[in-house]
Amino acid sequence: MLRGSLAASAALSLPALGSAAPAQALAGRPQAEWGVQAGDVTTSSGLIWARSDRPARMVVETSATESFRKVRRWRGPLLGPGTDFTGTTPLHRLPAGEQIHYRVLLSDPDDPRRTGRPVSGTFRTAPEGRRHDVRFLWSGDIAGQGWGINPDRGGYRVYDEMRRRDPDFFLCSGDNIYADSPILPSVTLPDGRIWRNVVTEEKSKVAEELAEFRGAFRYNLLDHNLRAFNATVPTITQWDDHEVHNNWYPGQILDDDRYTEKNVDVLAARSLRAFSEYFPLSTFPAGDKDGRVHRVVHHGPLLDVFVLDMRTYRDANSPGRNPDDSTGILGARQLAWLKRELAASRATWKVIASDMPLGLVVTDGATDFEAVAQGDPGAPLGRELQIAELLRHIKHRRITGTLWLTADVHYTSAQHYDPSRAAFKDFEPFWEFVSGPLAAGGFQATRLDATFGPRQEFIKAPDRANTSPAETPPYFGEVDIDGGSGDLTVRLREEGGGVLFTKVLHPGRVGQ
Numbered sequence: 001m002l003r004g005s006l007a008a009s010a011a012l013s014l015p016a017l018g019s020a021a022p023a024q025a026l027a028g029r030p031q032a033e034w035g036v037q038a039g040d041v042t043t044s045s046g047l048i049w050a051r052s053d054r055p056a057r058m059v060v061e062t063s064a065t066e067s068f069r070k071v072r073r074w075r076g077p078l079l080g081p082g083t084d085f086t087g088t089t090p091l092h093r094l095p096a097g098e099q100i101h102y103r104v105l106l107s108d109p110d111d112p113r114r115t116g117r118p119v120s121g122t123f124r125t126a127p128e129g130r131r132h133d134v135r136f137l138w139s140g141d142i143a144g145q146g147w148g149i150n151p152d153r154g155g156y157r158v159y160d161e162m163r164r165r166d167p168d169f170f171l172c173s174g175d176n177i178y179a180d181s182p183i184l185p186s187v188t189l190p191d192g193r194i195w196r197n198v199v200t201e202e203k204s205k206v207a208e209e210l211a212e213f214r215g216a217f218r219y220n221l222l223d224h225n226l227r228a229f230n231a232t233v234p235t236i237t238q239w240d241d242h243e244v245h246n247n248w249y250p251g252q253i254l255d256d257d258r259y260t261e262k263n264v265d266v267l268a269a270r271s272l273r274a275f276s277e278y279f280p281l282s283t284f285p286a287g288d289k290d291g292r293v294h295r296v297v298h299h300g301p302l303l304d305v306f307v308l309d310m311r312t313y314r315d316a317n318s319p320g321r322n323p324d325d326s327t328g329i330l331g332a333r334q335l336a337w338l339k340r341e342l343a344a345s346r347a348t349w350k351v352i353a354s355d356m357p358l359g360l361v362v363t364d365g366a367t368d369f370e371a372v373a374q375g376d377p378g379a380p381l382g383r384e385l386q387i388a389e390l391l392r393h394i395k396h397r398r399i400t401g402t403l404w405l406t407a408d409v410h411y412t413s414a415q416h417y418d419p420s421r422a423a424f425k426d427f428e429p430f431w432e433f434v435s436g437p438l439a440a441g442g443f444q445a446t447r448l449d450a451t452f453g454p455r456q457e458f459i460k461a462p463d464r465a466n467t468s469p470a471e472t473p474p475y476f477g478e479v480d481i482d483g484g485s486g487d488l489t490v491r492l493r494e495e496g497g498g499v500l501f502t503k504v505l506h507p508g509r510v511g512q
Helices: 004-013 157-164 210-222 224-232 264-278 332-344 384-396
Strands: 036-039 046-051 056-063 072-079 086-091 099-108 111-115 119-124 134-139 169-172 186-188 194-196 235-237 295-298 303-307 349-353 402-406 412-417 430-434 454-460 475-481 488-494 498-505
Touching (some): 036 099, 046 072, 056 086, 157 224, 210 224, 210 264, 303 332, 332 384, 412 488, 412 498, 430 488, 454 488, 454 498
Parallel strands (some): 134 169, 303 349, 402 430
Antiparallel strands (some): 036 046, 056 072, 056 099, 072 086, 099 111, 134 475, 186 194, 412 454
16 A cells, blocks of 8 residues: 555545546445556457456456447456456457457456446457558566656656557566565655655565565556556566566575575565466466466567567576576577477567567676676577577578567667677577666666677667666657568657667568
């Protein structure tokens, strides 16, 4: 819950979560006060999420019109304390390339006639034909480094700007929460200004218990911009380190005095459970022992999105000089899955949603490395071996139209990778674009590793660590695919409408 005088002022600045209907009419009825979300939308399916304030049956109604004159009704799950009163209802056999209007009804489990106020949303299904344009946005890194919902700035304003771009979907590249980064009531900026935060009990400490992880995911939904965004823009969501702890890897025992639970595997399991509860995800398939996050989302004939998990299956962070690394950053099973799915894809463009960059050197302490690159410009070593294997596979199977998108490093940049500049040469040229953060600290640029021959075509980053969103604007990327030509245009954007960099790519063309 919100606390203190700051919470009172925040409640005045941010629209109330509750219903505007008369309290008497809704008394004792379930309410979906945290908004609605759609996720992993395809040509014929989608997932709808909601959270109740009490036990309830979730029901979704869909219609071709906003008036809901003719509806289809979808009986969803019972929402209760086992899932923190959240639930997801799958929709199937939807018409392709159409605007779907939906509303969520929550009913009393013992009396279906007692329903709360319906909460509405909308999304577009993916097109079935190739002559339809596609637009999506991507970014990541939300509520990080102590920069939370600031009522003086109107909250997360960037979400309102992204909503007005009218994308088909939003790809969140991870760090949806900062479980290891408490939110304080105020922070003094270098110029003396005061940054104020909405604060909650769960976000006032690092997340260790399941309830604290749930509260961290719930924190962002206090923002009215994000709730409005969720109601009109479906998401494809992946996770990264700050869903649990900075730079974590399986088997790690934390050296962090803030934690009483030091076993990161215990923390990761709790976070993954909350993550699965708070997003509409086509994950955790029946029979998959991992409860996996990696998946492919098919968005019509022009686009497949390959959502990677570079966190769950990785080996320990290290100097990265191992000449034989079969685990790498993806794990052997996920790498085999990715190679198989890429080879099977018939989409014009194959976006590889990577939660970490490939050629940017991201360190973990004085001697270890957190991402793929480890600063040695020579032949692949350590985690680079797995990426080399993947890039070789893409070349030899003649897989075209691959494009890497990521966030993570808290600045925006564009890298072109080319074997003519690389130590490892058995791959076709490709592009990687970085954009973020949405609502976290900005950081200086990292150096490039020459193993895969990157050349930085554009970069914008602050000159010091952890600049606030008041000093460094939020960044997001935009991808437009032209249904006629198949051309793909990437724009790196910043809050305020500015386009920082544009690159047009052509389908099937090598070395562009």
